Amino acid sequence: xxxxxxxxxxxxxxxxxxxxxxxxxxxxxxxxxxxxxxxxxxxxxxxxxxxxxxxxxxxxxxxxxxxxxxxxxxxxxxxxxxxxxxxxxxxxxxxxxxxxxxxxxxxxxxxxxxxxxxxxxxxxxxxxxxxxxxxxxxxxxxxxxxxxxxxxxxxxxxxxxxxxxxxxxxxxxxxxxxxxxxxxxxxxxxxxxxxxxxxxxxxxxxxxxxxxxxxxxxxxxxxxxxxxxxxxxxxxxxxxxxxxxxxxxxxxxxxxxxxxxxxxxxxxxxxxxxxxxxxxxxxxxxxxxxxxxxxxxxxxxxxxxxxxxxxxxxxxxxxxxxxxxxxxxxxxxxxxxxxxxxxxxxxxxxxxxxxxxxxxxxxxxxxxxxxxxxxxxxxxxxxxxxxxxxxxxxxxxxxxxxxxxxxxxxxxxxxxxxxxxxxxxxxxxxxxxxxxxxxxxxxxxxxxxxxxxxxxxxxxxxxxxxxxxxxxxxxxxxxxxxxxxxxxxxxxxxxxxxxxxxxxxxxxxxxxxxxxxxxxxxxxxxxxxxxxxxxxxxxxxxxxxxxxxxxxxxxxxxxxxxxxxxxxxxxxxxxxxxxxxxxxxxxxxxxxxxxxxxxxxxxxxxxxxxxxxxxxxxxxxxxxxxxxxxxxxxxxxxxxxxxxxxxxxxxxxxxxxxxxxxxxxxxxxxxxxxxxxxxxxxxxxxxxxxxxxxxxxxxxxxxxxxxxxxxxxxxxxxxxx
Amino acid sequence: xxxxxxxxxxxxxxxxxxxxxxxxxxxxxxxxxxxxxxxxxxxxxxxxxxxxxxxxxxxxxxxxxxxxxxxxxxxxxxxxxxxxxxxxxxxxxxxxxxxxxxxxxxxxxxxxxxxxxxxxxxxxxxxxxxxxxxxxxxxxxxxxxxxxxxxxxxxxxx
Numbered sequence: 001x002x003x004x005x006x007x008x009x010x011x012x013x014x015x016x017x018x019x020x021x022x023x024x025x026x027x028x029x030x031x032x033x034x035x036x037x038x039x040x041x042x043x044x045x046x047x048x049x050x051x052x053x054x055x056x057x058x059x060x061x062x063x064x065x066x067x068x069x070x071x072x073x074x075x076x077x078x079x080x081x082x083x084x085x086x087x088x089x090x091x092x093x094x095x096x097x098x099x100x101x102x103x104x105x106x107x108x109x110x111x112x113x114x115x116x117x118x119x120x121x122x123x124x125x126x127x128x129x130x131x132x133x134x135x136x137x138x139x140x141x142x143x144x145x146x147x148x149x150x151x152x153x154x155x156x157x158x159x160x161x162x163x164x165x166x167x168x169x170x171x172x173x174x175x176x177x178x179x180x181x182x183x184x185x186x187x188x189x190x191x192x193x194x195x196x197x198x199x200x201x202x203x204x205x206x207x208x209x210x211x212x213x214x215x216x217x218x219x220x221x222x223x224x225x226x227x228x229x230x231x232x233x234x235x236x237x238x239x240x241x242x243x244x245x246x247x248x249x250x251x252x253x254x255x256x257x258x259x260x261x262x263x264x265x266x267x268x269x270x271x272x273x274x275x276x277x278x279x280x281x282x283x284x285x286x287x288x289x290x291x292x293x294x295x296x297x298x299x300x301x302x303x304x305x306x307x308x309x310x311x312x313x314x315x316x317x318x319x320x321x322x323x324x325x326x327x328x329x330x331x332x333x334x335x336x337x338x339x340x341x342x343x344x345x346x347x348x349x350x351x352x353x354x355x356x357x358x359x360x361x362x363x364x365x366x367x368x369x370x371x372x373x374x375x376x377x378x379x380x381x382x383x384x385x386x387x388x389x390x391x392x393x394x395x396x397x398x399x400x401x402x403x404x405x406x407x408x409x410x411x412x413x414x415x416x417x418x419x420x421x422x423x424x425x426x427x428x429x430x431x432x433x434x435x436x437x438x439x440x441x442x443x444x445x446x447x448x449x450x451x452x453x454x455x456x457x458x459x460x461x462x463x464x465x466x467x468x469x470x471x472x473x474x475x476x477x478x479x480x481x482x483x484x485x486x487x488x489x490x491x492x493x494x495x496x497x498x499x500x501x502x503x504x505x506x507x508x509x510x511x512x513x514x515x516x517x518x519x520x521x522x523x524x525x526x527x528x529x530x531x532x533x534x535x536x537x538x539x540x541x542x543x544x545x546x547x548x549x550x551x552x553x554x555x556x557x558x559x560x561x562x563x564x565x566x567x568x569x570x571x572x573x574x575x576x577x578x579x580x581x582x583x584x585x586x587x588x589x590x591x592x593x594x595x596x597x598x599x600x601x602x603x604x605x606x607x608x609x610x611x612x613x614x615x616x617x618x619x620x621x622x623x624x625x626x627x628x629x630x631x632x633x634x635x636x637x638x639x640x641x642x643x644x645x646x647x648x649x650x651x652x653x654x655x656x657x658x659x660x661x662x663x664x665x666x667x668x669x670x671x672x673x674x675x676x677x678x679x680x681x682x683x684x685x686x687x688x689x690x691x692x693x694x695x696x697x698x699x700x701x702x703x704x705x706x707x708x709x710x711x712x713x714x715x716x717x718x719x720x721x
Numbered sequence: 722x723x724x725x726x727x728x729x730x731x732x733x734x735x736x737x738x739x740x741x742x743x744x745x746x747x748x749x750x751x752x753x754x755x756x757x758x759x760x761x762x763x764x765x766x767x768x769x770x771x772x773x774x775x776x777x778x779x780x781x782x783x784x785x786x787x788x789x790x791x792x793x794x795x796x797x798x799x800x801x802x803x804x805x806x807x808x809x810x811x812x813x814x815x816x817x818x819x820x821x822x823x824x825x826x827x828x829x830x831x832x833x834x835x836x837x838x839x840x841x842x843x844x845x846x847x848x849x850x851x852x853x854x855x856x857x858x859x860x861x862x863x864x865x866x867x868x869x870x871x872x873x874x875x876x877x878x879x
Contacts, residue, residue, distance in 0.1 A: 079818075208813060216808075217797070217799070217800055217809060218754070218796035221755070222822065224758075227753065275750050277742055277746040345856055346822075347760050347820070394820070396820045397857060425759065612816060616862070619858060619859075620819060622858065624858040646766055652858070653851050654851050655847050660861055
């Protein structure tokens with residue numbers, strides 16, 4: 001996410017607990033050495049100041065009297081691995097072993113305010129701050145050691161949690177000894193000098209996940225695994241369609257079941273029981289009638305509907321003169337690209353446990369935004385925000401879908417009404433119904449090449465996917481990019497029939513699919529190899545490097561598409577990172593079924609903090625991306641969601657997974673960039689381009705289901721002017 | 722209500738319970754073992770997989786009465802005397818997980834596979850795990866981990 005896009009996010013509902021002072025912190029943490037620090041991003045700093053945040057930090061670390069280092073951060077761990085990579089950065093700057101660092105994440109009492117975990121920002125923006133705090137802590141420790149050892153600070157250095165005299169190494173004192181009996185709070189304000197990549201001993205090395213053992217033994221606790229005495233499980237009455245209104249509900253059959261408690265508060269009708277399965281069984285007994293509005297749009301008509309409701313556009317970038325580009329055009333390509341709504345489908349459904357007692361509420365929730373949730377819960381049940389505490393246990397996948405907090409608000413309301421701790425864990429059907437889907441979107445592109453195969457014109461309009469990834473990076477003299485109808489986070493005009501929101505690399509999957517498909521069509525029509533065509537039209541050195549790297553790793557041999565080989569290429573940028581992919585596919589000409597054989601990805605993400613972690617994220621992106629490329633699209637009729645489980649909504653499975661190879665392109669002169677999202681953005685285009693190379697058929701809509709591929713094969717070749 | 726007795730992770734359990742309730746929720750609520758996860762409720766994702774008499778079952782649709790007189794193994798019972806099972810070791814070593822939510826079901830399904838086919842090929846592993854969903858995309862590493870565990874367990878090492 002770039003800074004401009006931060007501005008699209010709504011900060012106005014954020015209140016910050018003004019009572020957390022340095023003294024409270026010391027009391028809370030019980031002494032030691034505490035370093036307060038900023039998340040490192042000036043924009044966030046300004047956003048927080050706007051909320052009159054009284055303090056000048058939003059994360060801190062503590063060196064406890066036993067020498068253990070704890071980092072307190074409002075970020076959360078949902079599989080992306082920051083619990084390991086942030087600890088690694090701290091361990092590096094502080095010169096301690098990785099296993100002496102603990103991360104406390106997403107606890108709104110212990111951790112200072114944080115906007116949320118999304119946009120591949122943890123490493124990029126929070127990471128430098130963590131490193132600076134580590135460096136500051138090291139400076140403080142050296143000062144303390146200088147006093148204690150009576151050695152000038154400049155003669156001291158640190159290693160493995162010990163400060164010692166460089167010349168007389170037996171003159172030493174451990175961090176634990178230095179922290180003993182201390183109650184020191186310092187702020188990392190200035191930018192202390194950070195270690196150079198060549199001096200790294202922890203960063204840049206591959207470490208296994210620090211949370212792996214808990215996760216393989218079943219000990220790891222997710223929100224649904226928290227147990228409180230007397231807690232009840234809720235099953236909530238749901239409408240059959242969005243915007244349906246409850247007319248009446250006869251709850252008496254449910255109430256006859258032993259131990260069942262029915263709670264009703266306006267439209268919220270829920271069954272509570274000490275066993276979730278019995279609560280759901282009782283819910284099935286409730287007879288309810290709803291007024292369902294007439295269905296006006298569905299998954300086929302949605303695109304025309306969106307185009308009609310897009311409103312005015314925002315220019316993203318522009319240069320040269322479009323009419324000049326038209327004059328220079330030798331071959332012009334005009335095309336429209338579509339993508340369906342896509343579900344997040346994290347394996348853990350939205351879950352929360354709430355305990356409301358008097359004027360206090362405690363909530364354990366699967367959320368990417370614990371601080372926002374704290375405010376939502378406070379408002380929903382009429383409490384002061386400072387009396388609400390959110391704990392974020394391990395989150396079972398997020399991908400942007402766990403930024404909304406409906407389930408936690410429901411749990412809090414039900415706990416308040418029943419006087420008991422209440423868990424709300426959505427069923428898979430509820431998850432598909434209330435998901436904040438990746439928005440359906442349209443991209444229209446008119447582009448042209450001259451006689452020499454140079455792109456001279458690029459006129460690009462994106463509808464409902466926003467700016468992220470919309471701006472091209474090719475060397476084009478006359479171009480214009482316009483974004484219409486919302487940011488890609490789903491906050492545009494109310495054109496969507498249900499909630500939409502951020503989905504891993506929001507907007508960029510749509511934009512990269514369209515751009516890289518269009519580039520491929522132009523290459524093909526210019527009679528050029530698609531890799532050579534891209535290189536010919538690029539000046540951006542970072543992109544050139546990743547493209548060359550992926551071609552080399554794959555063993556690319558130039559040919560004009562369609563070559564019959566089933567090879568496709570695509571590239572893009574996201575979160576400051578550059579990626580390029582090459583895929584090899586087989587297409588069954590009769591059924592239209594695609595088997596992706598091999599995907600090679602080259603990624604340049606600046607300094608790589610944890611190469612293994614980065615590689616895992618790339619593999620995850622490629623595997624997850626197969627879904628939105630090939631099968632994942634929500635079918636709906638009006639407010640009714642027709643896909644309710646994994647039988648009709650097909651996620652990538654083991655048999656789909658291609659041979660995956662990755663190259664991390666070295667760039668230690670660039671600070672660490674995002675890694676959780678970039679490698680997913682090319683998956684639509686790289687497969688579309690490979691399908692074209694295999695069959696000559698051009699797929700213009702995601703997902704590229706077998707049926708759509710059959711239709712495209714019947715309709716080829718693609719239209720040009 | 723039915724009286725049911727079975728072995729759970731090596732220990733005897735007796736329940737007087739509505740035998741039609743799904744094993745998953747009896748484990749997670751009545752017995753406090755939260756390692757088996759709810760993912761879909763319709764036997765479509767494998768997150769709830771546990772082992773009953775050496776076979777992998779989907780506990781979200783498995784009535785508890787069917788475990789009467791049988792041996793049930795959940796992820797909590799896989800490590801012995803504090804020592805991780807080779808599958809758990811291999812999943813850790815290969816970083817074969819991200820969010821970890823599918824992991825218990827994935828490991829137990831692989832456990833059942835290795836009981837019936839101690840030396841599976843990559844394709845056999847993929848086939849066996851086809852019904853288990855991993856949304857984070859750890860698939861390639863999961864296959865490697867199962868393969869490594871199979872190697873480790875060769876010759877009855879377990």
